[in-house]
Amino acid sequence: MNIRAVKEGKTEVLVPVHEEGVSFPPSAAPVFYNPAMELNRDISVAAISVFAKILSERRNIPVENIRYLDALAASGIRGLRIANEVGVHTTLNDWSEDAFELIERNIEYLGLHDRINASRKNANVLMHEERFNIVDIDPFGTPAPFLAAAARSAVHLLAVTATDTAPLCGAHLNSGIRKYSAVPLNNEYHAEMAVRILLGKIARELAARDRFMRPLLSHATRHYVRTYLEIGNGAKKADRMLEQVGYISHCPSCDFRETHAGIAVHIASECPRCSSETQLAGPLWLGKLHETDFCGDILKELEKTESGTKEQAKKIIELCRDELDIPVFYEQHLLCKRLGVSASGINELIDTLRSCGFAASRTHFSGTSFKTDAELDEIESIISMLR
Template sequence: MTINQQRITEHAVTVDVGEAFYNPHTTTDREITIASLAAFDRTVDHIETYLDTFSATGIRGLRAAAELGLVVTLNDRDPDAVGTIKRNIVSNGLGHCCEVTNEDANVLLHKKRFDVVDIDPFGSPAPYLAAASRSARRMLAITATDTAPLCGAHLKSGIRKYAAVPMNNEYHAEIGVRVLMGAIARALAVVDRAMVPLLSYARRHYHRVYAGVSRGAASADRSIAQMGFIAHCPHCGFRIPVAGLAPIMPDVCRICGNRMQATGPLWLGALHNPAFCESVAQELRNRESGGDAIKLVEICKCELAVPTFYDQHRICHALKIPPITIDAVIDKLGSAGFSASRTHFSGTSFKTDADIREIAEILR
């Protein structure tokens, strides 16, 4: 079967791929999108309109219409993709609640307002954040697939796109998510709105942020107050968050005396709202979604709300000791009086409020 002949079914929606782009590896992410929209409508604020800004086959927007009853606008700049979307709307009987547009994303976002704006481009969402921040009334769903710039592998590209200095270290995936969230928070603040984090994660080469939109300059100020930097010692692994957009940064590591490096500005606040994550997980269970989606959201729900995580294998290698299970690490930290949890970013890593010296003493 060729891609032009391929038919894809997800829940109640079947689409012809045609000439449009379809990524089978992001089915889990679409499951989480539908569950997040349902959870938001049920527990946060009522939503009626949804923009799928880069629709391709239209499968995400069509599922939002078919499963949630939303009024959906499906947009794509590619005329071939628009033709595919129109055919898929007809074949799924969704013409009464779906509109198709063939516009530049920024033009459309400046022209119309939607309860939910979903930005899932190929590459960076940075060029669309300003317009999306004006267009979204209640919720933003933002994807970035340019993980190399976000995570510091392509440093100068990351600086240009996100006005932040990323860092390519053992917790670079979380830095990428926090740099993205910082860019969203700043874009919203320009129009006196605030980002309210609901669920944020990194999976494969895919960073995704779900955030409520709160209005008012005071809310925007509180959001910006959660921006800052992370000072990191590449020698011993000590790191510390430093709040503010122009803070005084520590120059020397207080544990080993080596030079510290800085990454930011980025979001230092919570990545997730645990109650919202539980609502999303319940929606996923109710919809009999795949186990990967449920597991991801469940881990996010229980993730400790501290910046950065620690890779146990890296620490054990430095200490010349064998690794133990992550659950055993978490138990040891808890017994020593520290908070700790698993992290969705890595199966061999954990989050804790202990510092690297305290962790090393506990694991020896």
């Protein structure tokens, strides 16, 4: 295996290099390394750093004693950066012998023997054997096979990446149903659908163990979904968490949508606005996706970093911080097309909604999406007024 040194943030690590002229899918590489996920890793380092400080202050745990697990480490670059830049005690695990050997070589290269433990185990076995303050699941594809073990192993924080956005957002419907025990809808807010389907699955896994979650940050970026969830214990709190799991009924004819909290609820199939047949998505997460203060602290942390994607990361976190806690967003251009009018600037639309007494915000999901507490009739009236 050929290797080369790359630098991300403050950390220089050894990563695999494909032989010139050899082409195969990333999943078939001896050790998986994806430079396009640097943005994901830059946000991860900042988010884990913020949470480690919170944990240290709340629980009186020295940062160096906080245990972090990268359960599917591959090249190990995420965990290596977190060990080096955050200072927590890190376990880097991968079943691949090539990955394990590269991780050990990077530990030697960075001189971090006292801070990193290399492990070569089945990820689920390791998570059932041990518990960690922070568990990070970042597989190639779906995290679904690892969520049950992760829900047991994570003591304080669970971070999850899902790159199987097609099943999560309904493009591969049957695959999404099998993996997440939920029905997604592939419509204009499919990116938010993916986030909420994933969170709904995790919430149910936690509840089965009398545990609960509080989403601190969840974002859909490019081809993946990423979430950071504060974890706690207690059957009653798990019950209250499940009250934020439910369904979304959507009318493809008029774009009406409505949320229904509860695992087993009666939902009419007829749209109350136009009497067309509605579509149903869920069970999924209906609660908050972000905590404002946590996002604000991440922004402060990003300002101090040397990350190569700093400005892009800051923009995502700023949008998440300011996003309304309302499921789900509207797509301005789709509404305008249905009304037969030209779209105004997205900021002008949001300012007008606010001036009319409604809450409104942009979202991180797309540049032309917005959230508001206005009813659809009111939204369409304001869009028509701005034509």
